[in-house]
Amino acid sequence: MIGLVMAGGKGTRMDISNEKLLLEYKKPVIFHVIDALKNSHCFSQVIVATSPNSPDTKHVLEQNRIETLSTPGNGYVNDLNFLLQKMSGSVFVTSGDLPLLDEKIIQVITEKFNSENVWTSFLVSKKFLNSLGLESSLLVNSDNIECAYTGISIINVNKLELGNWPSPVKENYIILDDNRIAFNLNTRKDYELLNSS
Template sequence: MSVTALVMAGGKGSRMSLSEEKPLLKIGGKPVIEHVLAALKNAKKINSIVVAVSDYTPKTAKLMLQFPVSVIKTPGKEYVSDMRYAVKSLNLHSVLAIGADLPLITGEIVDNIVDCYERCGKPALSVVVPMETKEKLGLGGEYAFKVGNTRVVPAGINVIDGQRIDEEKLDEEICLLDQKEVAVNINTVQELRIAESLF
Protein backbone atom coordinates (compact mmCIF):
# COMPACT_ATOMS: atom_id res chain seq x y z
CA MET A 1 0.00 0.00 0.00
CA SER A 2 1.30 3.43 -0.99
CA VAL A 3 0.55 5.95 1.77
CA THR A 4 0.89 9.73 1.56
CA ALA A 5 1.40 11.59 4.83
CA LEU A 6 -0.54 14.85 5.03
CA VAL A 7 0.83 17.12 7.77
CA MET A 8 -1.83 19.60 8.88
CA ALA A 9 0.03 22.85 9.54
CA GLY A 10 -2.43 25.58 8.60
CA GLY A 11 -4.36 26.22 11.81
CA LYS A 12 -4.53 29.53 13.65
CA GLY A 13 -3.22 28.11 16.93
CA SER A 14 -5.63 30.52 18.60
CA ARG A 15 -5.45 28.76 21.99
CA MET A 16 -1.73 29.49 22.25
CA SER A 17 -1.94 33.32 22.32
CA LEU A 18 1.64 33.46 21.03
CA SER A 19 3.06 35.47 18.17
CA GLU A 20 4.85 32.41 16.71
CA GLU A 21 3.08 30.03 14.35
CA LYS A 22 2.27 26.80 16.19
CA PRO A 23 4.23 24.46 13.85
CA LEU A 24 7.34 26.58 14.51
CA LEU A 25 7.24 26.40 18.32
CA LYS A 26 10.51 24.89 19.46
CA ILE A 27 10.82 21.61 21.33
CA GLY A 28 14.32 20.32 21.98
CA GLY A 29 15.74 23.21 19.97
CA LYS A 30 13.80 22.43 16.76
CA PRO A 31 10.38 23.49 15.44
CA VAL A 32 7.74 20.93 16.40
CA ILE A 33 6.88 20.28 12.74
CA GLU A 34 10.47 19.15 12.10
CA HIS A 35 10.04 16.37 14.67
CA VAL A 36 6.89 15.23 12.85
CA LEU A 37 8.68 15.30 9.48
CA ALA A 38 11.61 13.30 10.89
CA ALA A 39 9.22 10.60 12.15
CA LEU A 40 7.46 10.41 8.78
CA LYS A 41 10.81 10.21 6.97
CA ASN A 42 11.82 7.31 9.23
CA ALA A 43 8.54 5.48 8.68
CA LYS A 44 8.93 2.65 6.17
CA LYS A 45 5.27 2.76 5.14
CA ILE A 46 5.13 6.44 4.13
CA ASN A 47 5.89 7.04 0.46
CA SER A 48 5.56 10.82 0.26
CA ILE A 49 4.89 13.80 2.51
CA VAL A 50 2.60 16.76 1.84
CA VAL A 51 2.40 19.72 4.24
CA ALA A 52 -0.89 21.64 4.28
CA VAL A 53 -0.36 25.32 5.14
CA SER A 54 -2.62 28.39 4.99
CA ASP A 55 -2.48 32.18 5.18
CA TYR A 56 -2.17 31.73 8.96
CA THR A 57 1.19 29.92 8.62
CA PRO A 58 3.34 31.75 6.01
CA LYS A 59 6.61 31.22 7.92
CA THR A 60 5.90 27.49 8.12
CA ALA A 61 5.29 27.44 4.35
CA LYS A 62 8.65 29.18 3.81
CA LEU A 63 10.51 26.77 6.11
CA MET A 64 9.07 23.78 4.23
CA LEU A 65 10.98 24.83 1.11
CA GLN A 66 14.09 23.45 2.87
CA PHE A 67 12.58 19.95 3.13
CA PRO A 68 11.86 17.21 0.56
CA VAL A 69 8.09 17.65 0.92
CA SER A 70 5.25 18.99 -1.21
CA VAL A 71 3.30 21.98 0.09
CA ILE A 72 -0.36 22.76 -0.51
CA LYS A 73 -2.09 25.95 0.56
CA THR A 74 -5.51 25.33 2.10
CA PRO A 75 -8.25 27.84 3.00
CA GLY A 76 -7.34 27.67 6.72
CA LYS A 77 -10.97 27.19 7.79
CA GLU A 78 -10.62 24.24 10.16
CA TYR A 79 -8.82 20.90 10.35
CA VAL A 80 -11.36 18.60 8.68
CA SER A 81 -12.34 20.90 5.81
CA ASP A 82 -8.68 21.76 5.12
CA MET A 83 -7.79 18.05 5.11
CA ARG A 84 -10.65 17.35 2.69
CA TYR A 85 -9.52 20.25 0.48
CA ALA A 86 -5.94 18.90 0.30
CA VAL A 87 -6.98 15.29 -0.34
CA LYS A 88 -9.38 16.27 -3.14
CA SER A 89 -7.06 18.85 -4.73
CA LEU A 90 -4.20 16.35 -4.92
CA ASN A 91 -6.45 13.35 -5.71
CA LEU A 92 -4.80 11.37 -2.91
CA HIS A 93 -5.57 7.72 -2.26
CA SER A 94 -4.38 6.25 1.07
CA VAL A 95 -3.67 9.22 3.35
CA LEU A 96 -2.25 9.45 6.87
CA ALA A 97 -3.32 12.86 8.16
CA ILE A 98 -1.34 14.05 11.16
CA GLY A 99 -1.20 17.28 13.13
CA ALA A 100 2.03 19.29 13.00
CA ASP A 101 1.99 19.47 16.81
CA LEU A 102 3.01 15.92 17.86
CA PRO A 103 6.69 16.33 18.81
CA LEU A 104 7.23 12.86 20.29
CA ILE A 105 5.81 10.81 17.41
CA THR A 106 8.18 8.20 15.91
CA GLY A 107 8.48 6.42 12.59
CA GLU A 108 7.83 3.09 14.28
CA ILE A 109 4.51 4.31 15.70
CA VAL A 110 3.50 5.69 12.29
CA ASP A 111 4.25 2.28 10.73
CA ASN A 112 2.20 0.54 13.44
CA ILE A 113 -0.75 2.84 12.68
CA VAL A 114 -0.55 2.10 8.94
CA ASP A 115 -0.31 -1.63 9.75
CA CYS A 116 -3.48 -1.33 11.82
CA TYR A 117 -5.22 0.42 8.91
CA GLU A 118 -4.13 -2.24 6.42
CA ARG A 119 -5.33 -5.05 8.69
CA CYS A 120 -8.72 -3.55 9.56
CA GLY A 121 -10.00 -3.44 5.99
CA LYS A 122 -12.07 -0.32 6.68
CA PRO A 123 -11.86 2.93 4.68
CA ALA A 124 -10.98 5.05 7.72
CA LEU A 125 -9.04 4.77 10.98
CA SER A 126 -8.80 7.19 13.89
CA VAL A 127 -6.05 7.04 16.53
CA VAL A 128 -7.22 7.69 20.08
CA VAL A 129 -5.47 7.91 23.46
CA PRO A 130 -6.90 7.06 26.91
CA MET A 131 -7.94 10.25 28.71
CA GLU A 132 -6.27 8.84 31.83
CA THR A 133 -2.90 8.77 30.03
CA LYS A 134 -3.23 12.44 29.06
CA GLU A 135 -4.31 13.40 32.58
CA LYS A 136 -1.32 11.57 34.13
CA LEU A 137 0.94 13.68 31.93
CA GLY A 138 -0.85 16.84 33.05
CA LEU A 139 -2.48 17.31 29.65
CA GLY A 140 -6.05 18.26 28.88
CA GLY A 141 -8.23 16.59 26.30
CA GLU A 142 -11.11 17.90 24.24
CA TYR A 143 -13.71 15.84 22.40
CA ALA A 144 -13.58 12.89 24.83
CA PHE A 145 -15.77 9.88 24.10
CA LYS A 146 -15.96 6.26 25.25
CA VAL A 147 -14.58 3.15 23.62
CA GLY A 148 -16.00 0.31 25.68
CA ASN A 149 -15.40 1.47 29.26
CA THR A 150 -12.40 3.66 28.41
CA ARG A 151 -12.67 7.43 28.01
CA VAL A 152 -10.52 8.40 25.06
CA VAL A 153 -9.58 11.49 23.07
CA PRO A 154 -8.48 11.79 19.43
CA ALA A 155 -4.71 11.91 18.95
CA GLY A 156 -4.80 14.01 15.78
CA ILE A 157 -3.82 11.11 13.51
CA ASN A 158 -6.18 9.56 10.97
CA VAL A 159 -5.80 7.24 8.00
CA ILE A 160 -8.38 7.44 5.24
CA ASP A 161 -9.12 6.24 1.73
CA GLY A 162 -8.90 9.61 0.01
CA GLN A 163 -11.10 8.47 -2.84
CA ARG A 164 -13.99 8.22 -0.38
CA ILE A 165 -13.38 11.53 1.42
CA ASP A 166 -16.75 12.98 0.36
CA GLU A 167 -18.82 10.17 1.81
CA GLU A 168 -20.84 11.46 4.74
CA LYS A 169 -20.26 8.47 7.02
CA LEU A 170 -17.34 6.09 6.64
CA ASP A 171 -16.92 2.84 8.53
CA GLU A 172 -14.08 3.77 10.89
CA GLU A 173 -11.66 1.64 12.88
CA ILE A 174 -10.62 3.01 16.28
CA CYS A 175 -6.93 2.43 17.00
CA LEU A 176 -6.33 2.84 20.76
CA LEU A 177 -2.71 3.64 21.60
CA ASP A 178 -1.72 4.10 25.22
CA GLN A 179 1.58 5.87 24.50
CA LYS A 180 2.85 9.28 25.53
CA GLU A 181 4.26 9.75 22.02
CA VAL A 182 0.72 10.08 20.64
CA ALA A 183 -0.77 11.63 23.79
CA VAL A 184 1.35 14.78 23.65
CA ASN A 185 0.11 17.39 21.22
CA ILE A 186 0.53 21.10 21.73
CA ASN A 187 -2.51 23.35 22.00
CA THR A 188 -1.61 25.46 25.04
CA VAL A 189 1.48 27.03 26.58
CA GLN A 190 1.19 24.51 29.44
CA GLU A 191 1.25 21.61 26.96
CA LEU A 192 4.29 23.15 25.29
CA ARG A 193 6.11 23.12 28.65
CA ILE A 194 5.07 19.52 29.34
CA ALA A 195 6.25 18.42 25.89
CA GLU A 196 9.60 20.13 26.47
CA SER A 197 10.00 18.33 29.81
CA LEU A 198 9.32 14.93 28.20
CA PHE A 199 11.58 15.45 25.22
Protein backbone atom coordinates in the same frame (compact mmCIF):
# COMPACT_ATOMS: atom_id res chain seq x y z
CA MET B 1 0.49 5.30 1.24
CA ILE B 2 0.80 9.09 1.40
CA GLY B 3 1.85 10.85 4.60
CA LEU B 4 -0.04 14.11 5.08
CA VAL B 5 0.89 16.59 7.81
CA MET B 6 -1.75 19.19 8.69
CA ALA B 7 0.08 22.44 9.40
CA GLY B 8 -2.40 25.16 8.53
CA GLY B 9 -4.05 25.86 11.90
CA LYS B 10 -4.08 29.20 13.66
CA GLY B 11 -2.80 27.84 16.98
CA THR B 12 -4.95 30.37 18.83
CA ARG B 13 -5.04 28.38 22.09
CA MET B 14 -1.26 28.72 22.47
CA ASP B 15 -1.46 32.49 23.06
CA ILE B 16 1.98 33.11 21.53
CA SER B 17 3.27 35.56 18.95
CA ASN B 18 5.02 33.13 16.59
CA GLU B 19 3.48 30.14 14.83
CA LYS B 20 2.97 27.07 17.01
CA LEU B 21 4.62 24.57 14.67
CA LEU B 22 7.83 26.60 14.65
CA LEU B 23 8.19 26.36 18.44
CA GLU B 24 11.51 24.78 19.30
CA TYR B 25 11.89 21.38 20.92
CA LYS B 26 15.52 20.73 19.89
CA LYS B 27 14.27 21.73 16.42
CA PRO B 28 10.96 23.19 15.24
CA VAL B 29 8.10 20.86 16.23
CA ILE B 30 6.92 20.42 12.64
CA PHE B 31 10.28 18.88 11.69
CA HIS B 32 9.93 16.18 14.36
CA VAL B 33 6.74 15.10 12.58
CA ILE B 34 8.13 15.33 9.04
CA ASP B 35 11.33 13.47 9.94
CA ALA B 36 9.36 10.73 11.72
CA LEU B 37 7.20 10.17 8.63
CA LYS B 38 10.18 10.13 6.27
CA ASN B 39 12.33 7.90 8.50
CA SER B 40 9.51 5.35 8.89
CA HIS B 41 9.83 4.42 5.19
CA CYS B 42 6.06 3.79 5.17
CA PHE B 43 5.17 6.46 2.61
CA SER B 44 5.68 6.98 -1.10
CA GLN B 45 5.29 10.71 -0.51
CA VAL B 46 5.21 13.08 2.49
CA ILE B 47 3.26 16.32 2.00
CA VAL B 48 2.68 19.18 4.43
CA ALA B 49 -0.59 21.10 4.17
CA THR B 50 -0.27 24.81 4.92
CA SER B 51 -2.72 27.70 4.77
CA PRO B 52 -2.83 31.50 4.88
CA ASN B 53 -2.94 31.06 8.69
CA SER B 54 0.65 29.74 8.73
CA PRO B 55 2.77 31.79 6.27
CA ASP B 56 5.97 31.55 8.32
CA THR B 57 5.64 27.77 8.60
CA LYS B 58 5.17 27.51 4.82
CA HIS B 59 8.22 29.72 4.22
CA VAL B 60 10.46 27.62 6.51
CA LEU B 61 9.22 24.39 4.89
CA GLU B 62 9.89 25.69 1.38
CA GLN B 63 13.38 26.83 2.42
CA ASN B 64 14.01 23.23 3.51
CA ARG B 65 12.62 21.83 0.23
CA ILE B 66 9.65 20.14 1.92
CA GLU B 67 6.72 19.47 -0.40
CA THR B 68 3.72 21.60 0.58
CA LEU B 69 0.12 21.92 -0.53
CA SER B 70 -1.80 25.11 0.14
CA THR B 71 -5.31 24.96 1.57
CA PRO B 72 -7.85 27.79 1.93
CA GLY B 73 -7.44 27.83 5.73
CA ASN B 74 -11.16 27.42 6.41
CA GLY B 75 -10.80 25.04 9.36
CA TYR B 76 -9.46 21.52 9.77
CA VAL B 77 -12.44 19.61 8.31
CA ASN B 78 -12.82 21.86 5.25
CA ASP B 79 -9.08 21.89 4.56
CA LEU B 80 -8.83 18.11 4.90
CA ASN B 81 -11.79 17.67 2.52
CA PHE B 82 -10.06 20.01 0.05
CA LEU B 83 -6.87 17.91 0.22
CA LEU B 84 -8.49 14.47 0.05
CA GLN B 85 -10.21 15.42 -3.20
CA LYS B 86 -6.71 15.62 -4.73
CA MET B 87 -5.59 12.20 -3.45
CA SER B 88 -6.25 8.49 -3.86
CA GLY B 89 -5.32 5.30 -2.05
CA SER B 90 -4.48 5.32 1.65
CA VAL B 91 -3.58 8.60 3.35
CA PHE B 92 -1.97 8.79 6.78
CA VAL B 93 -3.07 12.13 8.26
CA THR B 94 -1.34 13.64 11.27
CA SER B 95 -1.36 17.02 12.91
CA GLY B 96 1.98 18.80 12.83
CA ASP B 97 2.11 19.38 16.58
CA LEU B 98 3.28 15.96 17.84
CA PRO B 99 6.84 16.61 19.04
CA LEU B 100 7.43 13.05 20.35
CA LEU B 101 6.26 11.27 17.19
CA ASP B 102 8.90 8.89 15.84
CA GLU B 103 9.29 6.41 12.99
CA LYS B 104 8.77 3.33 15.20
CA ILE B 105 5.30 4.33 16.39
CA ILE B 106 4.35 5.26 12.82
CA GLN B 107 5.33 1.74 11.72
CA VAL B 108 3.17 0.29 14.52
CA ILE B 109 0.21 2.47 13.47
CA THR B 110 0.43 1.62 9.77
CA GLU B 111 0.63 -2.10 10.60
CA LYS B 112 -2.63 -1.81 12.58
CA PHE B 113 -4.47 -0.23 9.63
CA ASN B 114 -6.99 -2.40 7.78
CA SER B 115 -7.55 -1.06 4.26
CA GLU B 116 -11.10 -2.48 4.30
CA ASN B 117 -12.00 0.37 6.67
CA VAL B 118 -12.76 3.79 5.23
CA TRP B 119 -11.54 5.86 8.18
CA THR B 120 -9.45 4.74 11.14
CA SER B 121 -8.70 7.20 13.94
CA PHE B 122 -6.10 6.50 16.60
CA LEU B 123 -7.03 7.39 20.16
CA VAL B 124 -5.47 7.47 23.60
CA SER B 125 -7.52 6.81 26.72
CA LYS B 126 -8.40 9.84 28.81
CA LYS B 127 -6.89 8.06 31.82
CA PHE B 128 -3.54 7.68 30.03
CA LEU B 129 -3.64 11.28 28.79
CA ASN B 130 -4.31 12.58 32.30
CA SER B 131 -1.45 10.45 33.67
CA LEU B 132 0.88 12.50 31.44
CA GLY B 133 -0.51 15.74 32.86
CA LEU B 134 -2.42 16.44 29.65
CA GLU B 135 -6.08 17.18 29.00
CA SER B 136 -8.38 17.18 26.00
CA SER B 137 -11.71 18.91 25.57
CA LEU B 138 -12.67 16.66 22.64
CA LEU B 139 -13.49 13.17 23.92
CA VAL B 140 -15.05 10.12 22.28
CA ASN B 141 -16.24 6.82 23.71
CA SER B 142 -14.69 3.63 22.32
CA ASP B 143 -15.49 0.22 23.84
CA ASN B 144 -16.85 2.03 26.93
CA ILE B 145 -13.51 3.80 27.41
CA GLU B 146 -13.38 7.58 27.39
CA CYS B 147 -10.72 8.56 24.86
CA ALA B 148 -9.10 11.55 23.19
CA TYR B 149 -8.17 11.96 19.56
CA THR B 150 -4.45 11.99 18.80
CA GLY B 151 -4.70 13.87 15.51
CA ILE B 152 -3.73 10.72 13.59
CA SER B 153 -6.06 8.98 11.15
CA ILE B 154 -5.61 6.71 8.16
CA ILE B 155 -8.16 7.18 5.41
CA ASN B 156 -8.88 4.93 2.45
CA VAL B 157 -9.73 7.75 0.05
CA ASN B 158 -10.93 5.33 -2.65
CA LYS B 159 -13.76 4.22 -0.33
CA LEU B 160 -14.65 7.73 0.81
CA GLU B 161 -17.58 9.39 -0.94
CA LEU B 162 -16.02 12.83 -1.04
CA GLY B 163 -19.10 14.45 -2.52
CA ASN B 164 -20.98 13.54 0.66
CA TRP B 165 -18.15 14.05 3.14
CA PRO B 166 -17.98 15.45 5.83
CA SER B 167 -21.37 13.82 6.30
CA PRO B 168 -20.94 10.87 8.67
CA VAL B 169 -18.61 8.09 7.58
CA LYS B 170 -18.03 4.92 9.56
CA GLU B 171 -15.09 5.77 11.75
CA ASN B 172 -13.10 2.91 13.23
CA TYR B 173 -11.17 3.54 16.42
CA ILE B 174 -7.94 2.02 17.63
CA ILE B 175 -6.80 2.86 21.16
CA LEU B 176 -3.04 3.11 21.45
CA ASP B 177 -1.84 4.50 24.78
CA ASP B 178 1.60 5.79 23.84
CA ASN B 179 3.09 9.15 24.81
CA ARG B 180 4.57 9.57 21.30
CA ILE B 181 1.08 10.14 19.91
CA ALA B 182 -0.62 11.42 23.06
CA PHE B 183 1.52 14.51 23.43
CA ASN B 184 0.32 17.25 21.11
CA LEU B 185 0.78 20.93 21.68
CA ASN B 186 -2.54 22.69 22.14
CA THR B 187 -1.78 25.14 24.93
CA ARG B 188 1.14 27.00 26.43
CA LYS B 189 0.89 24.61 29.40
CA ASP B 190 1.47 21.65 27.05
CA TYR B 191 4.62 23.31 25.70
CA GLU B 192 5.91 24.05 29.20
CA LEU B 193 5.23 20.42 30.20
CA LEU B 194 7.12 19.20 27.13
CA ASN B 195 10.16 21.30 27.99
CA SER B 196 10.16 20.13 31.60
CA SER B 197 10.02 16.41 30.69
